[in-house]
Amino acid sequence: MKLGTPLAVAAMALVLAVAASPDVPVLSWHPAAGGVLAGLAVLFVVSLVDRRAPRRLVALGAACLALALGYDSVRGEKGEITLGPGQGTRTFDEVGPGGRALGLHPLGTALAFEDLQPDGAVTLADQDASRRIRVSPARAQTVSGYRIGDPRRVPSGGTRLLVRVADGVASEATMREGETARIADLDVTVEQYFPDFALENNQPFSRSDEPRNPAALLRVQRGASSWRAFVIRAMPGIHRPEGLDRTLTLVDIVPDEAARLSVSREPAALLAALGVLVAAVGVAWSRW
Amino acid sequence: MSALGLTAVVCGLTLLAASVVAATAAADGRLERRRLARFIALAAAAPLLLLLSRPGAQSFVGFAVAAALAGPQPLALALAASAAVLAGVIPTAGVASVAQLLAGVTGALAAHAVGRSVWSHLAAEREPAGRDAAWTASAAGAGACGLVLAVGGPGVLRWDYVALPGGASAHAWDAGLVLALTLLSSLAGALLLGADALAATETSSVSPLARMLGRRALLLAAGLAFIAAFLVAAVAGWIDGLLRPQAMDVAGLVAAVGLIGCAVPALLAERVCGDAFEEQQEATVLSRLVVVLALAAMFAGGIEGWLRAGTYLTPLTQRLLSAALVGFAASETTRLRTLARVLTLGAVGWALVR
Secondary structure, eight states, X not given: OOTTSHHHHHHHXXXXXXXXXXXXXXXXXXXTHHHHHHHHHHHHHHHXXXXXXXHHHHHHHHXXXXXXXXXXXXXXXXXXXXXXXXXXXXXXXXXXXXXXXXXXXEEEEEEEEEEEOTTSOEEEEETTTTEEEEEBXXXXXXXXXXXXXXXXXXXXXXXXXXXXXXXXXXXXXXXXXXXXXXXXXXXXXXXXXXXXXXXXXXXXXXXXXXXXXXXXXXXXXXXXXEEEEEEETTSTTOBOOTTOOOEEEEXXXXXXXXXXXXXXXXTTHHHXXXXXXXXXXXXXXXXX | OOHHHHHHHHHHHHHHHHXXXXXXXXXXXOHHHHHHHHHHHHXXXXXXXXXXXXXXXXXXXXHHHHHHHTOOOHHHHHHHHHHHHHHHHSOOOSOOXXXXXXXXXXXXXXXXXXXXXXXXXXXXXXXXXXXXXXXXXHHHHHHHHHHHHHHHGGGGGGTOOEEOXXXXXXXXXXXXXXXXXXXXXXXXXXXXXXXXXXXXXXXXXXXXXXXXXXXXXXXXXXXXXXXXXXXXXXXXXXXXXXXXXXXXXHHHHHHHHHHHHHHHHHHHHTOOOSOHHHHHHHHHHHHHHHHHHHHHHHHHHHHHHHHHTSOSOOHHHHHHHHHHHHHHHHHHOSSSHHHHHHHHHHHHHHHHHO
């Protein structure tokens, strides 16, 4: 079968269409899939070249696009960074074609997490360039040659406990396991946190890491006196240690949130845009 | 549901009516009926422009308005009805996107290309004594079956529909029952008409009884799908706003109604009027235009992706590239053109709803 026949061109276009779809992970099927697709793309471009000028334009556009996609998949970089409160990084988790994890890749600068806003925007500090950058769902930013964008909220794994002390007037504070907070005139420390509290042989333990039945062991200090209190979220307002004229309540748990951002460097992006435009002009110019 | 959402649903139902009128006009060839269909479609499309302010609805508004503007083509108007309903009930979250809008317009033109291709096929086959609209009606019934299965999933086979309003699963046996009956009815219609068309040799129909039963089964399926759409919307809580999957379910059922609604008039009339050559020429031009528009949408999507996500290779641009390639394949081939155009419509539709 000749390469330039309509049937051959249509068949190649269909195969490339399947490979281009993000819903069919062709590149992850076999390490050689990328090479086969590159070869098919070359054949497709060659099959489009004929004497007619519009057709040549389509071939030129397809060649530019194929070249750009190939170059960006080989020389480009793609990955993610996940940053929570107080965290910073000089690297990102790189992923290769087909979503294969390639390990850590230097970012070229030091980024520190500053703030995660309710609208999903993240403020980062570029410490090497001494500037702050704001990455929102509607606006990516360039940092040392990389485009950073698409911020998403993800649980960071940590949990803060919202504890209330009441003696007619209620005061609240949030703290992590091991932290101490001043609530009214008391120093309250979370000694141990049980996300999924249960008892076995009269010993508390957690059945899982899921916060299904959160409970905590608290140490309460006022001057030289100290108490230990066990609070369960499912039983609010009943925990009053003997000798302490206050009620302790585990009001709720607040999961810590981190921001996950996409990092990418695509040096051939302009070539890809040019290829799409040229191909569109070529198709529009073709015989109707 | 907001007033704007309700307006879109009403516009969607009006487009559905326009689709049936257009199908009737195509069957009897009356020009005034065709003009009426065009007028109804344009009247229904105009208020939809108000929904362009909703980021999540832009692509579907683009689809519905472009389908109405491009002419009274029954299939395109049926799918436009589904898109209009979807624009009204889908959550409005997201950011405005030119790429989505262009993708919607591309989808509408792809639907026009498929519709014109099918009508050209039907009109051509009326000239010699041969087959009739039973094949397309059977395909519409099969399409409706697929849509009902996509909406209800395997639960439909157990007479059940599971909705997830607010993240909690809710079983709706009434919706499940109607969905299962829709499935059975459309399957019966598709099989009866398909078998009759397959058995036909020189006469147009081997068994008038099979044809009559198939036609009635399809009409029953259309009615049941219409009821199912309301039941699914009710169980998913459309007063408070539907989640995206439930909005898709409702739109899928409206599309099923539209598919059957635009296929049955030709079957009832036993003929399709029109110039087969002209319809095919227009379908060819539209197919080429679909590729150009898909590439333009991809270009816009690449720029938006670069500005917003930091990469031009977003899932939307990849799907649009895929749709452009399928469309290019469809515009290249001269054999199986209708099937290739259906594939293009599917690829663009997939990019829109994902």
